[in-house]
Amino acid sequence: MTASKPAQSLPGAGSETRPGLLASYRPLPNVADEMIDPSGAVRPGWETLLHTLDEIGPEKLATRFARANQYLHDAGVFYRVYNENGTQEREWPLAHIPILINEDEWRSITLGLTQRADLLEDIVADVYGENKLIRDGLLPPDLVASNPEFLHPVAGVKPASGHFLHFCAFELGRGPNGQWWVLGDRTQAPSGAGFALENRVATTRALSDISGAMNVHRLAGFFKDFRDSLQGLINSPQGRAAILTPGPNNETYFEHAYIARYLGIMLLEGDDLTVSKGKVMVRTVSGLKPVDVLWRRMDAAYVDPLELKTDSWIGTPGMVGALRRRSVSLVNALGSGILETRALLAFLPAISQALHNRELALPSIATWWCGQEKECKHVIDRLDQMMVGPAMSTRLPFEDGNVTVLGSSLDDVARQGLLARLQKDGRGLVGQEAIKLSTTPVYVDGRLEPRPFVLRVFAARHKDGWSFMPGGFARVGFTLDTAAIAMQRGGQAADVWITSSGPVAKDTLLPREDDTFRRNVPGTLPSRAAENLMWMGRYIERAEGTARILRACHARYAEAANMELPLLAEMRDYLKPLGVNLDTAIPKGLQRSIDGAMLSAGRIRDRFSPDGWLALRDLSKTIHRFQDVVSPGDDTTRAMTIILRKLAGFSGLVHENMYRFTGWRFLEIGRRLERGIQMARILATLSRHDAADGALEMLLEIGDSVMTHRRQYSVYSGRISVLDLLALDPLNPRSIIFQLDALKTEFSLLPSREAGANMPAFSKKVLRLHTDLAIMEATDLTPEKLGTLAFEIGTLSDTISDTYFA
Numbered sequence: 002m003t004a005s006k007p008a009q010s011l012p013g014a015g016s017e018t019r020p021g022l023l024a025s026y027r028p029l030p031n032v033a034d035e036m037i038d039p040s041g042a043v044r045p046g047w048e049t050l051l052h053t054l055d056e057i058g059p060e061k062l063a064t065r066f067a068r069a070n071q072y073l074h075d076a077g078v079f080y081r082v083y084n085e086n087g088t089q090e091r092e093w094p095l096a097h098i099p100i101l102i103n104e105d106e107w108r109s110i111t112l113g114l115t116q117r118a119d120l121l122e123d124i125v126a127d128v129y130g131e132n133k134l135i136r137d138g139l140l141p142p143d144l145v146a147s148n149p150e151f152l153h154p155v156a157g158v159k160p161a162s163g164h165f166l167h168f169c170a171f172e173l174g175r176g177p178n179g180q181w182w183v184l185g186d187r188t189q190a191p192s193g194a195g196f197a198l199e200n201r202v203a204t205t206r207a208l209s210d211i212s213g214a215m216n217v218h219r220l221a222g223f224f225k226d227f228r229d230s231l232q233g234l235i236n237s238p239q240g241r242a243a244i245l246t247p248g249p250n251n252e253t254y255f256e257h258a259y260i261a262r263y264l265g266i267m268l269l270e271g272d273d274l275t276v277s278k279g280k281v282m283v284r285t286v287s288g289l290k291p292v293d294v295l296w297r298r299m300d301a302a303y304v305d306p307l308e309l310k311t312d313s314w315i316g317t318p319g320m321v322g323a324l325r326r327r328s329v330s331l332v333n334a335l336g337s338g339i340l341e342t343r344a345l346l347a348f349l350p351a352i353s354q355a356l357h358n359r360e361l362a363l364p365s366i367a368t369w370w371c372g373q374e375k376e377c378k379h380v381i382d383r384l385d386q387m388m389v390g391p392a393m394s395t396r397l398p399f400e401d402g403n404v405t406v407l408g409s410s411l412d413d414v415a416r417q418g419l420l421a422r423l424q425k426d427g428r429g430l431v432g433q434e435a436i437k438l439s440t441t442p443v444y445v446d447g448r449l450e451p452r453p454f455v456l457r458v459f460a461a462r463h464k465d466g467w468s469f470m471p472g473g474f475a476r477v478g479f480t481l482d483t484a485a486i487a488m489q490r491g492g493q494a495a496d497v498w499i500t501s502s503g504p505v506a507k508d509t510l511l512p513r514e515d516d517t518f519r520r521n522v523p524g525t526l527p528s529r530a531a532e533n534l535m536w537m538g539r540y541i542e543r544a545e546g547t548a549r550i551l552r553a554c555h556a557r558y559a560e561a562a563n564m565e566l567p568l569l570a571e572m573r574d575y576l577k578p579l580g581v582n583l584d585t586a587i588p589k590g591l592q593r594s595i596d597g598a599m600l601s602a603g604r605i606r607d608r609f610s611p612d613g614w615l616a617l618r619d620l621s622k623t624i625h626r627f628q629d630v631v632s633p634g635d636d637t638t639r640a641m642t643i644i645l646r647k648l649a650g651f652s653g654l655v656h657e658n659m660y661r662f663t664g665w666r667f668l669e670i671g672r673r674l675e676r677g678i679q680m681a682r683i684l685a686t687l688s689r690h691d692a693a694d695g696a697l698e699m700l701l702e703i704g705d706s707v708m709t710h711r712r713q714y715s716v717y718s719g720r721i722s723v724l725d726l727l728a729l730d731p732l733n734p735r736s737i738i739f740q741l742d743a744l745k746t747e748f749s750l751l752p753s754r755e756a757g758a759n760m761p762a763f764s765k766k767v768l769r770l771h772t773d774l775a776i777m778e779a780t781d782l783t784p785e786k787l788g789t790l791a792f793e794i795g796t797l798s799d800t801i802s803d804t805y806f807a
Contacts, residue, residue, distance in 0.1 A: 021055035026442060026449045029481070033175050033439035034451060035100060046101045046215065046500050053211050059447045065207040066097045066444070072206050077606075077614050078199050078259075081252040093196070095203055096477045096493035100441050100454065104218065104471075107499045110181060110458065111469040113363025114171055118460050118467050120349065121186060121340050123356050125165045129156050129336055139352050140345075143372060143428055148393055150189075150339040152301060154308040154321050158335075161327035162234050164462060165334040168227065168296070170194075173456040174366075175439035183365045184436070184455065185346075189338035189395065190298045193474035194459050195256035196494060198224075198263065201472065204496040216501040218471035222508030226468050227461040228264045231294050234330045240293030241525065243267035243283070245274075245331075247299040247315050249603050257298050258606030268607035269295075271304070273527045276319030279326040284528045286663060286805045287752040294330045301335040309335075341395035344370040344431045367434040371427025380432030381423055384408035387432040389419060407435060441495070443477060452478045456497065472497040530608060531667040532806040533601040538671025539798075540598035545648045546679040547581055547591045549703045552641035554583055557695070559635035567693035575686050586631040587624065587640070595624050608664060616651040623647060666747045673747070674798050677740035680704065680727060681791035684737075685784040688724055697723050704735045725779040728787070737790065741771040744797065754804055763800040770794065 023043065028034035036047045043051065054062065070092075078093040102110075127134050128151070134140040145151050170191035172184040201220055205212055231242040246257040248270050261268035267283070274292065275282050282289040297304065303313040305320040323329045339345075346368040353361050369376040370392055380387055390405030411419065423430060440451035454477040459470040475495040554572050558564055564573075564584060573583040581590035599621050602609055624644060631640045652672075659665045683703060687696040697720060701707045704727045713730075714722040728737045748764045760768075770793055 021051070022442075022449045023051055026451070028451055029440060031177055032437060032451075033177050033179050035175075035439060035441040035454075036449075044101075046103055049215055050099075050101065050211060053214070062444070063447075069095060069097060069203040069207040072203050073199065075615050076199065076202075076611050077255065077618060078196075078203075079255055081250070081254070093199065093203075094479075094493045095200060096443050096452075096475075096495040097204065097207060098442050098444050098449070099204055099208070099212075099496040099498045100456070100475050101215075101498050101500055104499050104501045107471065110173070110363065111460075113181075113361070114183075114458060114460060114469065115467050116353075116357070116359075116362050117171065117183065117186070118166065118169055120353055120357060120361075121169070121188060122164060122166045124345075124352060125188070125334075125337050125340055128339060129158065129165070134352060134355075137355065139355055140348055141370070141372060144342060144344050144348075144370070144392070145339070148339055148342060150301075150336070150342060150393075150395065152309060152336040154305075155324060155335045158321075158324050159327070160330060160334045161236070161324075162330040162332075165337050167230070167332040167462045169333075169460045171458045171460070173363075173458060174436060174454075177437055177439075181363060183346075183363055185343070185395075186340055187457070188333055188340040189300060190333070191457075191459065192253040192256060192298070193457050194224075194470065195259040195263070196253075197457075197459070197470065197472060197474040197497075199259065200474065200494055200496040212498065215498065216503060216505050218499040218501060218505050219508045220470055220472055222506065223459070223461065223468060223470040224264060225508065226463050228266070230461060230463045231264075231266070231296060231332065233464065234332075235293040236330075237291055237293055240291050241267065241283075242294035242296070243269045243292055245269055245271070245295045245297045245299060245304075247271075247303065249606075251299075253298075255606065261607035266296075267525065267527065269527060270529065271299075271313075271316045273529050274317040274320075276317065276323050279323055279328055281317070281320065281323045281329040283525065285525045286528055286531045286667075286754075287525065288754060290525050292329065294332065296332045297335075301338055304331075304335060338395065342392070343368065343390065343394050343396075343433075344372075344392035346433075347376070347431065366436065369432045371423055371430040371432060376432075377423055377427040380427075380430075381420060383432075384416070384420070386435055388435055389423075389430055389432050392429050392431045409435070441475070441477060443493070443495075451481075452493075453481065454478065454495065471499045526663045526667075528806050530605050530664065532802070533604045534608075534664050534667040535671035535674075535798075535801070537598050537601035537605075538668040538673075539675040540594050540601060540671075541648065541651065542672045542675035543679070544591060544594035544598065545645065545652075546676070546683075546703075547576075547579070547588075547594060548641045548644045548648065549705070550576065550683070551581075551583070551588070551591065552638050552645070553699050553702045555586075555634055555637040555641070557699075558633060559638060562634075564633075568695045568699065571686070571693050571696075572699075575683070584633065586633045586637040587628045591644075592624055592628070595621050610654070610658060612658070613651065613654050616647070616654055620644070620647045620651060663752065666750060670744060670747050670801065673740045673743045674794060676735070677737050677744070677794045678791050680735065680737050680740070681787050681794065684724065684727055684782070685787035685791065688720055688782070688787070689784050690720070700727065706733060706735055709733065721779045724782050728782055729774065729777065729779060737794075738771065738774050740794075741767060741774060745771055751805075761804065763797055763804060766793075766797055766800060770797075 026037070028037045036044060038044050057065070073093045073095060079090040080093060081090055124134065128145055135142050135145065166188055168191060170187035170193065172187065173181050174184050175181050198220060235242060243266055244257055244261045246254060246268055248254065258268055269283060273283055275284060275289065277289060281292045283292050299315060302310040304316045305318060306313040306316045307318040308321040321335070324331065324335065346365040347370045349365055350361055353359060369380050371377040371380055372392070380389065385408050387408045388405050389408060406419065438453035438455065441454045442449040443452045454475050457474040459473060460467045475497050477493045477495050479492055550572065554569055557566065558569060569583065576583050579590055580593065581588040599617055602614065602617055606614070627640045631637055655668065683700065687700045700723055701710050706726055710722065710726055713726060726733055727735060730736045731738050731742060733739055744767050748767055753761070770790070774790070
C-alpha cells in the first residue's frame with residue numbers, strides 16, 4: 002500500500018495551506034464531513050486519495066472520469082425517470098469520488114445492522130404469527146390492521162425457508178456528532194445492489210491504481226455467498242432459482258437484468274409463471290419446469306392478482322396458494338414490506354428491549370407516532386425541529402412521492418392546517434427529527450465541494466447468519482438541498498470503498514482452481530424469452546431488407562432525379578402495405594422495425610451481451626438521428642449503407658459470440674423466416690414478365706448477389722437465372738431454399754413438446770415446403786407461386802408460436 006501522507010489541515014485551521022483539491026474545500030458549519038474532521042484535519046485514508054488525485058491533475062482526471070462515464074454508457078446502465086411527459090431513460094449519474102469508510106468502522110456498522118436484521122425478522126414473524134407484540138402493547142394494532150402493507154391472505158403462512166427475510170437494505174446517515182443513524186429499513190424488494198456493482202466497475206475504470214493501493218474490499222464474495230444461499234433453498238432435484246421482475250417498465254429493470262446475468266440465474270416476469278397442482282412452474286420451450294426459489298423484485302401486493310391486488314397485470318394467479326403449501330420460497334416473503342413503515346421506527350427501541358433485552362446498537366432516527374397523545378404533543382411543541390409525514394409511508398423524508406414537510410419551512414396557513422390535523426387525529430402522521438446529513442466531497446468543475454449523502458447497505462442471509470456487502474450504494478445530492486438526493490430529482494450515485502490496512506481477499510464468482518470441474522447443461526429457456534428472440538431476429542431481418550430496397554431505389558432516384566420512374570412507382574406500391582413511404586428519406590416503417598428489435602431485446606436484457614446491446618442501441622440512435630438530417634436521393638443511399646453496415650455488425654456479433662443453444666435457434670429461426678418471406682415477396686413483384694425496366698438488376702442488388710450472378714451466369718443473365726439464384730440455389734445465403742434448409746435444420750433441434758410424435762407440425766410443414774421448392778425449375782416459379790410461398794413461410798411462424806409461446 003502507498004504510504005499515507007501526513008494529516009493535512011484546512012486553511013484557517015492553524016496549519017499550512019495545502020495546494021490542490023483540498024485548498025478550496027470548505028465543510029459546512031455544524032455538519033459532519035466524511036473527509037474533514039471537526040479540527041479541520043483530513044481523516045485517515047483520504048490523504049492517499051487526495052494526494053494521488055492532485056498528482057494526476059485536472060486534465061487527466063477529466064479523461065479518467067470520462068472513461069468511467071463511457072463505460073456506463075456502453076454498458077447501457079440507466080435509471081428510468083418518471084415525469085409529466087411519461088417515462089424516459091436517464092443515463093446513470095456517477096459521482097466519481099468514492100466515499101471512504103475504514104474497515105474497523107464498517108465492522109461496527111455491520112454488527113449493529115446484524116442485530117437490527119435479526120430484530121426485524123422476529124417482528125415480521127410475530128406480525129404474521131402469534132401477534133404477541135400487539136397483545137403486550139409493544140406495537141399499536143392500528144399500525145398493522147390499517148397498514149396497506151399488511152397482507153391478510155398470508156397471515157399464518159410460514160415461509161418454506163424458515164425465514165421471512167433473506168435480503169435487506171438499510172438507509173444510513175451520519176449526524177453532526179459523527180454517529181451513524183438508520184433512516185429507514187428496506188425489506189420489500191430492496192434495489193441498488195446491481196447499481197453498486199456497476200458503480201464499482203466504473204469507478205475502478207477511472208481510479209484502479211488508487212483502489213489497489215488503498216486495499217479496497219471487493220464485492221464479488223458477497224454476491225457469490227448470496228447466490229449459493231439461493232441455490233441452497235432449492236428443495237427438489239429439478240427445481241431452480243430465479244429473479245422475479247415487474248418487467249422492462251420498472252425504474253430499476255436494468256439492475257434486475259444485470260444481477261440475473263451476473264449470478265447466472267433466470268429473470269422471470271409474472272406471466273412466465275403458472276401454478277400447477279400447488280407448485281410454481283415456469284413456462285419454457287421444453288414445457289413446464291418447477292421453480293423453487295424466487296428473488297422477488299416486485300412489490301408484494303402485485304404478486305398474485307387472485308388473492309392480493311386484483312387489478313395486477315404483472316403477477317401470477319395462485320402464488321399465495323403455493324406459499325401456503327410451502328412449495329416455493331420468496332425472497333423476501335410476501336408481507337415483509339410492513340417493516341418499512343415509518344411509524345415502526347418509533348417502537349423499535351422498546352421492542353428490542355422486550356425481545357432481545359438490549360438497546361439498538363445502531364439507533365434509528367428519532368421518530369414519534371402522532372397516534373399517541375404524549376408523542377403527538379411532543380411533535381406539536383417542537384414543530385420547528387420536526388419533519389412531519391405519513392405514518393404508513395415506506396419512503397424516506399426526502400424521497401420522491403413523499404409529502405413530508407419541514408415544520409420550520411411552513412407558512413402560517415400551512416402551519417395552522419398541519420397543527421389542526423395533528424390535534425384532531427394524528428394517527429396517520431409521524432414526526433421525525435429534522436435530518437442534517439453529513440457531507441462527502443463531490444468533484445465539480447475541477448474542484449471538490451461538499452454534498453449530503455445517504456448510504457444504502459445490503460445484507461444477505463446465509464446458513465450461518467448475515468453477510469454484508471463490503472461497500473454499498475450511496476446517493477449523493479446534486480446540491481446542498483437534501484431533497485436533491487433522490488435519483489428522480491437529479492441525485493448522483495457514488496461508489497463506497499471499505500478500506501483496509503492490509504491486503505484484502507481477491508474474491509470472484511469464478512470457481513477456484515481446486516474446485517471440481519463439471520460442465521453444466523445450458524439453462525432452461527422461458528417461452529417469453531424465446532418469443533422475443535424470434536421476433537428480434539425477424540425485426541432485424543425486416544430492417545435489413547427494407548434498407549436494401551431503400552438504398553436501391555434512392556440510388557436510382559439520385560441518377561434520374563425523377564421519383565415517377567416506372568420501377569420506382571412499382572416499388573412505392575410494393576412498400577406502401579409494409580408501412581414504408583418511399584418518398585420519405587427515413588421512413589417510419591424502417592424506424593419501427595429497428596425499434597421493434599430494441600423492444601424485444603429490452604425484454605431479454607439478462608440474455609443479451611453488453612456488446613450486442615451497445616450495437617443495437619447505436620443502430621437505433623443512428624436511424625433516429627438520420628431522420629432530421631437526411632434528404633431523399635444520394636443522401637439516403639449513403640445513410641442506408643451506414644445502416645446496413647451497422648446491421649451487419651450486429652448480426653456478426655450474434656453469429657460469432659452467441660452460444661449455440663435453444664435461444665440462439667429461435668433468434669436464427671426469426672431471421673430465416675423473415676428473409677424467406679421478404680425474398681419470396683420481392684421476387685413475386687420484380688420477376689414478372691411485365692416488370693419495369695431495371696427490375697432484375699434491382700433484384701440482384703437487393704439480394705446482395707450482383708457479383709455472384711456475374712460469376713455463375715456469365716453467358717445468360719435473364720429473368721430465369723435471377724430466379725434460379727435467388728430462389729433455388731442452395732449455396733446462396735440469400736436464396737429462399739437456403740432459408741428453408743436452415744429452418745429445417747433448426748426445427749429438428751428444437752425441444753419436443755409432443756410425447757411420442759414422430760415429427761412436429763412445423764417440421765412437417767417446412768419439409769414439405771423445402772421438398773416442393775427443391776424439385777421445381779426456375780421456369781415453374783410464377784409470381785402467384787412465389788406469393789403463395791411467402792404466405793406459407795409466414796404460417797411457419799404461427800405454428801412455432803402455437804407450439805412454444807401459447
